[in-house]
Amino acid sequence: xxxxxxxxxxxxxxxxxxxxxxxxxxxxxxxxxxxxxxxxxxxxxxxxxxxxxxxxxxxxxxxxxxxxxxxxxxxxxxxxxxxxxxxxxxxxxxxxxxxxxxxxxxxxxxxxxxxxxxxxxxxxxxxxxxxxxxxxxxxxxxxxxxxxxxxxxxxxxxxxxxxxxxxxxxxxxxxxxxxxxxxxxxxxxxxxxxxxxxxxxxxxxxxxxxxxxxxxxxxxxxxxxxxxxxxxxxxxxxxxxxxxxxxxxxxxxxxxxxxxxxxxxxxxxxxxxxxxxxxxxxxxxxxxxxxxxxxxxxxxxxxxxxxxxxxxxxxxxxxxxxxxxxxxxxxxxxxxxxxxxxxxxxxxxxxxxxxxxxxxxxxxxxxxxxxxxxxxxxxxxxxxxxxxxxxxxxxxxxxxxxxxxxxxxxxxxxxxxxxxxxxxxxxxxxxxxxxxxxxxxxxxxxxxxxxxxxxxxxxxxxxxxxxxxxxxxxxxxxxxxxxxxxxxxxxxxxxxxxxxxxxxxxxxxxxxxxxxxxxxxxxxxxxxxxxxxxxxxxxxxxxxxxxxxxxxxxxxxxxxxxxxxxxxxxxxxxxxxxxxxxxxxxxxxxxxxxxxxxxxxxxxxxxxxxxxxxxxxxxxxxxxxxxxxxxxxxxxxxxxxxxxxxxxxxxxxxxxxxxxxxxxxxxxxxxxxxxxxxx
Amino acid sequence: xxxxxxxxxxxxxxxxxxxxxxxxxxxxxxxxxxxxxxxxxxxxxxxxxxxxxxxxxxxxxxxxxxxxxxxxxxxxxxxxxxxxxxxxxxxxxxxxxxxxx
Numbered sequence: 182x183x184x185x186x187x188x189x190x191x192x193x194x195x196x197x198x199x200x201x202x203x204x205x206x207x208x209x210x211x212x213x214x215x216x217x218x219x220x221x222x223x224x225x226x227x228x229x230x231x232x233x234x235x236x237x238x239x240x241x242x243x244x245x246x247x248x249x250x251x252x253x254x255x256x257x258x259x260x261x262x263x264x265x266x267x268x269x270x271x272x273x274x275x276x277x278x279x280x281x282x283x284x285x286x287x288x289x290x291x292x293x294x295x296x297x298x299x300x301x302x303x304x305x306x307x308x309x310x311x312x313x314x315x316x317x318x319x320x321x322x323x324x325x326x327x328x329x330x331x332x333x334x335x336x337x338x339x340x341x342x343x344x345x346x347x348x349x350x351x352x353x354x355x356x357x358x359x360x361x362x363x364x365x366x367x368x369x370x371x372x373x374x375x376x377x378x379x380x381x382x383x384x385x386x387x388x389x390x391x392x393x394x395x396x397x398x399x400x401x402x403x404x405x406x407x408x409x410x411x412x413x414x415x416x417x418x419x420x421x422x423x424x425x426x427x428x429x430x431x432x433x434x435x436x437x438x439x440x441x442x443x444x445x446x447x448x449x450x451x452x453x454x455x456x457x458x459x460x461x462x463x464x465x466x467x468x469x470x471x472x473x474x475x476x477x478x479x480x481x482x483x484x485x486x487x488x489x490x491x492x493x494x495x496x497x498x499x500x501x502x503x504x505x506x507x508x509x510x511x512x513x514x515x516x517x518x519x520x521x522x523x524x525x526x527x528x529x530x531x532x533x534x535x536x537x538x539x540x541x542x543x544x545x546x547x548x549x550x551x552x553x554x555x556x557x558x559x560x561x562x563x564x565x566x567x568x569x570x571x572x573x574x575x576x577x578x579x580x581x582x583x584x585x586x587x588x589x590x591x592x593x594x595x596x597x598x599x600x601x602x603x604x605x606x607x608x609x610x611x612x613x614x615x616x617x618x619x620x621x622x623x624x625x626x627x628x629x630x631x632x633x634x635x636x637x638x639x640x641x642x643x644x645x646x647x648x649x650x651x652x653x654x655x656x657x658x659x660x661x662x663x664x665x666x667x668x669x670x671x672x673x674x675x676x677x678x679x680x681x682x683x684x685x686x687x688x689x690x691x692x693x694x695x696x697x698x699x700x701x702x703x704x705x706x707x708x709x710x711x712x713x714x715x716x717x718x719x720x721x722x723x724x725x726x727x728x729x730x731x732x733x734x735x736x737x738x739x740x741x742x743x744x745x746x747x748x749x750x751x752x753x754x755x756x757x758x759x760x761x762x763x764x765x766x767x768x769x770x771x772x773x774x775x776x777x778x779x780x781x782x783x784x785x786x787x788x789x790x791x792x793x794x795x796x797x798x799x800x801x802x803x804x805x806x807x808x809x810x811x812x813x814x815x816x817x818x819x820x821x822x823x824x825x826x827x828x829x830x831x832x833x834x835x836x837x838x839x840x841x842x843x844x845x846x847x848x849x850x851x852x853x854x855x856x857x858x859x860x
Numbered sequence: 861x862x863x864x865x866x867x868x869x870x871x872x873x874x875x876x877x878x879x880x881x882x883x884x885x886x887x888x889x890x891x892x893x894x895x896x897x898x899x900x901x902x903x904x905x906x907x908x909x910x911x912x913x914x915x916x917x918x919x920x921x922x923x924x925x926x927x928x929x930x931x932x933x934x935x936x937x938x939x940x941x942x943x944x945x946x947x948x949x950x951x952x953x954x955x956x957x958x959x960x961x
């Protein structure tokens with residue numbers, strides 16, 4: 182089990198080496214170093230997992246202390262790792278998918294002037310995420326939680342000389358802070374109630390049924406924890422940062438905003454299951470927020486033109502499914518969908534990155550089309566990811582979504598209906614994407630006259646931004662527009678000979694992860710297949726979610742069949758509709774303005790928050806600061822000069838005045854002495 | 861006949877008062893300087909008187925100290941006055957009020 186230290190140490194070591202020596206290590210080598218650190222971490226996780234498999238399931242929780250971090254009175258917070266089925270399941274897919282994305286980045290980021298910095302942040306991110314999932318107490322988890330927030334900031338704003346990227350990074354960070362606020366309140370409440378942050382002291386007694394928790398306390402802690410999760414996992418009302426975060430390089434979108442960081446909230450909720458068990462209302466809140474988010478963001482995804490934005494909104498939507506599953510009390514289904522989603526969403530993002538790479542930074546799907554002939558590896562892998570996300574059997578998304586929806590049905594048929602309808606919607610918008618990107622006319626040929634090489638990119642971007650200002654960019658105050666955004670500088674794509682020519686397939690370091698992820702998206706669902714005793718994940722996680730805190734959910738097999746067939750029918754319907762409708766490119770009737778503007782939520786938030794905030798800032802600036810603060814400071818100064826001006830009159834410079842002063846002084850002293858001594 | 865001790869003390873007080881008044885009201889530096897000397901010597905007279913009345917030589921010893929200090933003071937003071945005369949024709953104390961606040 183000591184391999185656990187290696188899981189944590191390798192990415193940290195990689196990050197430190199790259200921080201101090203990255204410039205000297207240089208272009209491809211620093212990428213390989215980071216990839217090796219990440220892959221080593223994955224291997225160590227596998228070793229720990231294998232060791233765990235050899236234990237009986239009740240012994241699979243091991244606490245590895247590193248050192249005591251905060252020893253204050255009765256409070257001892259340690260840097261310690263808790264290895265249990267949940268944390269190892271998380272660590273496995275975080276390091277696994279993370280390693281593939283590291284590998285992919287070697288190709289994608291080639292030629293970027295800040296290449297080592299990218300891999301430094303990537304490794305640091307991986308370290309933070311591992312700390313988050315492996316920590317043995319809430320406070321240490323919070324360290325990782327903040328770490329991923331910081332790395333997200335650094336990576337979204339990786340090309341910080343672009344204003345859109347800098348603004349998006351700031352937006353992501355600030356929005357996350359709102360959630361962090363909730364997490365911190367939850368930490369205070371936890372300490373106030375339990376006097377400890379350790380999972381083993383807070384959660385284990387609850388899970389084992391040795392202790393109970395008052396409903397109100399559980400509600401307060403649960404809601405605050407969920408607020409943290411909402412911020413990190415981009416749920417209503419804190420989801421706006423994620424689409425804008427697509428300003429980061431595409432591997433970042435895949436790693437952070439699809440596969441790992443956003444799952445931190447899902448993990449936190451699953452981890453806190455023993456607390457949530459004592460508050461039914463929090464579970465309802467989680468389920469309803471999840472359902473609302475998954476529907477809302479899916480509708481917005483239906484009208485996005487940017488290839489990455491569609492995926493971003495679909496990520497929010499899929500995270501909503503995970504929360505719907507957890508809110509329904511089926512934590513295993515949430516985790517299951519999280520892992521499946523990590524596979525196929527990382528795949529989709531990386532494939533989208535490959536497309537963007539091939540088209541020299543074109544991200545507008547309406548300017549793509551007909552690419553299937555030119556990208557022989559990316560195309561089939563993308564299709565696998567598409568089918569998985571659309572919920573078509575037998576790919577990953579179908580199975581995990583089914584489990585969530587079955588549990589949601591058990592919670593409330595209304596929640597199921599939202600989820601089922603959105604499943605159809607998901608198939609529809611993904612089909613739209615496939616139709617626009619891969620099928621139909623090769624529209625990129627018009628946008629790329631061919632001969633004038635490097636120039637055309639800038640032109641296309643200008644054109645796109647102009648078009649976007651009518652529809653999209655108003656929504657994001659210009660911050661989210663991506664025509665000029667999300668890719669390495671033009672020279673990053675190296676071989677200038679291809680600029681202007683036909684799109685070309687990416688190098689093997691980029692396609693290899695695609696193939697691996699496509700395989701995982703096809704057969705990954707077998708880790709929790711609902712038949713033939715193949716439900717490994719359920720059995721594996723059973724010690725973490727014992728029936729005392731997560732009562733088993735029984736849905737009759739017949740009902741499951743009916744529900745499954747209904748949802749799948751909806752998915753096929755959406756699939757067909759999407760492919761049929763988007764054989765034409767311009768379908769304004771299918772892109773209503775309120776969806777293009779994202780239900781006007783960004784504008785609404787701006788209006789509701791910006792106005793009062795500006796007024797408050799003005800009040801502070803012109804009243805409080807100018808009058809009160811400056812008044813106090815100036816008042817002190819005026820008092821001093823005034824006193825000085827009066828006292829100055831004593832200094833006449835005339836000897837006689839001084840002599841008189843001495844005389845009067847001496848007389849006074851004598852008088853005093855005479856009075857005291859004589860009296 | 862002997863002069864009573866009190867008379868000496870009265871004389872000394874009168875001299876001191878004259879000196880102090882002169883110091884305060886005269887503008888000529890030289891005169892002010894002499895007024896200071898007058899005050900010092902008035903004090904000397906008091907010392908001697910008390911030494912005589914109380915039969916204690918301590919008073920007379922003090923007078924020597926005062927004389928020595930006065931001599932030193934005269935040296936410094938006259939040097940300043942000479943320097944002042946070199947810079948300007950008259951030696952009016954009120955002309956030198958560079959320390960005015």
